[in-house]
Amino acid sequence: MGRFLHTFFSPLDFLRAVPQVWNGFQYNIKLMLLAEALVLVLALLVAIVRGLPGRAALPLRAAAIVYTDVFRGTPLVLVIFMILGFSTLNVFGLSSQSLFVDGVIALTLVYTAYVTEVYRAGIESVHPSQRMAARSLGLSYTQALRHVVLPQAIRRVIPPLLNDFIGLQKDTALITVIGLTEAVAQANFYATDYFNYAGLTVAAVFFIILTIPLARFTDHIIKEREKRERAQAV
Amino acid sequence: MSVETASPNGHFVSLRGVRKRFDDLEVLHGIDLDVSLHDVVCLIGASGSGKSTLLRCINLLEQVDEGTIVVDGQRLTGTKVDVNKLRRRIGIVFQSYNLFPHMTVMQNVTLAPVQALKLSKRDARLRACELLAVIGLEEKADEYPDRLSGGQQQRVAIARALAMNPSLMLLDEITSALDPQLIGEVLDLVRTLAGEGMTMIIATHEMSFAREVADKVCFLDAGVICEEGPPHQIFSSPREERTREFLQRVLEAGRM
Numbered sequence: 001m002g003r004f005l006h007t008f009f010s011p012l013d014f015l016r017a018v019p020q021v022w023n024g025f026q027y028n029i030k031l032m033l034l035a036e037a038l039v040l041v042l043a044l045l046v047a048i049v050r051g052l053p054g055r056a057a058l059p060l061r062a063a064a065i066v067y068t069d070v071f072r073g074t075p076l077v078l079v080i081f082m083i084l085g086f087s088t089l090n091v092f093g094l095s096s097q098s099l100f101v102d103g104v105i106a107l108t109l110v111y112t113a114y115v116t117e118v119y120r121a122g123i124e125s126v127h128p129s130q131r132m133a134a135r136s137l138g139l140s141y142t143q144a145l146r147h148v149v150l151p152q153a154i155r156r157v158i159p160p161l162l163n164d165f166i167g168l169q170k171d172t173a174l175i176t177v178i179g180l181t182e183a184v185a186q187a188n189f190y191a192t193d194y195f196n197y198a199g200l201t202v203a204a205v206f207f208i209i210l211t212i213p214l215a216r217f218t219d220h221i222i223k224e225r226e227k228r229e230r231a232q233a234v
Numbered sequence: 235m236s237v238e239t240a241s242p243n244g245h246f247v248s249l250r251g252v253r254k255r256f257d258d259l260e261v262l263h264g265i266d267l268d269v270s271l272h273d274v275v276c277l278i279g280a281s282g283s284g285k286s287t288l289l290r291c292i293n294l295l296e297q298v299d300e301g302t303i304v305v306d307g308q309r310l311t312g313t314k315v316d317v318n319k320l321r322r323r324i325g326i327v328f329q330s331y332n333l334f335p336h337m338t339v340m341q342n343v344t345l346a347p348v349q350a351l352k353l354s355k356r357d358a359r360l361r362a363c364e365l366l367a368v369i370g371l372e373e374k375a376d377e378y379p380d381r382l383s384g385g386q387q388q389r390v391a392i393a394r395a396l397a398m399n400p401s402l403m404l405l406d407e408i409t410s411a412l413d414p415q416l417i418g419e420v421l422d423l424v425r426t427l428a429g430e431g432m433t434m435i436i437a438t439h440e441m442s443f444a445r446e447v448a449d450k451v452c453f454l455d456a457g458v459i460c461e462e463g464p465p466h467q468i469f470s471s472p473r474e475e476r477t478r479e480f481l482q483r484v485l486e487a488g489r490m
Contacts, residue, residue: 129330130332130334132295132328132332133332133333133334134334134345134346135295135318135321136321136325136326137321137322137325137350137398138318138321138322138346138350138351138398139318139346139349139350140350143349143350147334147349148345152335155336
């Protein structure tokens with residue numbers, strides 16, 4: 001027991017590892033912020049494309065479906081390696097020359113696929129009569145989508161969307177597998193230097209601290225909505 | 235809308251041989267209907283007789299399979315019609331109000347004039363204020379729909395349609411979802427519109443209202459107009475057996 005406590009919770013090692021792990025953790029924060037911003041926008045675009053009506057849009061819809069199926073089904077760690085491979089082999093003359101950029105691309109590809117489904121569920125949850133009412137007033141398809149369907153859809157999916165973002169924040173740690181010196185990599189460096197795993201505990205604490213506010217915020221939104229819906233039912 | 239632009243046969247709205255099919259089920263089997271400018275036409279008939287589908291076809295929310303629809307000299311059927319433009323002149327109000335729940339009453343009423351007619355926000359608000367005064371809900375302008383009663387929501391839905399300055403209004407069983415004590419306020423508003431000369435086609439189960447406000451009543455049965463005529467004739471001396479049976483059932487249900 002004492003050995004276990006010393007290995008993971010030694011106060012001296014804990015404090016000593018903090019600056020080093022914090023150095024790496026800044027990568028995790030940057031990965032998360034960039035990927036989340038990209039995912040928010042791209043997933044909405046893919047969800048809209050998947051909902052386009054008519055025969056002319058069929059190839060676009062099909063492409064969106066293939067994309068979400070592929071990237072929702074492939075493990076993130078595989079996608080990370082593939083992007084790295086793509087980048088190092090300079091396929092099509094495209095190379096990011098940066099592990100960080102590769103990481104952002106991998107996270108964005110996978111999480112856009114998840115979040116697309118979240119948006120899509122939200123769009124489909126808006127009753128067709130809403131779109132019909134908007135169209136009956138002479139609004140175009142795009143205007144109805146923008147002013148009537150999407151505002152309602154997005155409001156409804158904020159909790160599941162934040163939930164996916166909590167997943168994304170943690171998954172930034174996976175970028176360590178291609179050698180980006182983020183928090184987990186730094187913790188491992190510390191372990192090999194000092195034969196102590198307290199650095200991993202530090203990294204875990206950082207991740208927990210980062211996700212808790214988002215988790216509480218999600219709870220808060222859900223509770224507020226329940227309150228409002230109960231008020232309506234009266 | 236001027237009388238000069240009316241349809242060749244002199245009617246403001248003219249339907250000929252309108253057919254509509256949903257998969258295997260033909261809901262409208264060739265509807266002919268004429269409505270004169272400023273007239274109110276009431277469509278009566280059992281649920282499923284095709285009243286709602288007919289109104290939706292006139293607003294192009296449903297594409298007709300066969301036949302022609304002409305409104306104010308404009309052919310709505312066929313290719314190369316700008317549905318968004320045509321719909322702006324034809325207002326429709328639904329049984330379930332369908333107000334936009336994330337917008338205030340004011341935003342509900344001004345959305346389409348600003349977006350579709352490109353009215354300035356200021357002009358749209360002025361017009362909306364006038365309309366809210368007409369429906370008696372000026373003080374509710376900044377409320378959200380879920381804070382209003384069903385009758386109030388339906389009046390807002392009517393104002394929202396009127397904000398586009400339509401030349402034709404289609405009312406699709408607009409009192410069917412309302413509590414009995416709220417029906418009156420909505421029907422009063424429709425009476426006012428009729429009094430001002432708004433051309434309207436109204437699908438309704440309110441027989442006494444139809445009798446009072448309609449210039450012409452059409453009885454729909456199984457996707458055809460089985461009988462049409464002035465209200466006193468339809469309600470007092472229907473010619474068709476099916477009309478008589480329908481009215482008898484309505485009478486027994488205490489709805490007349």
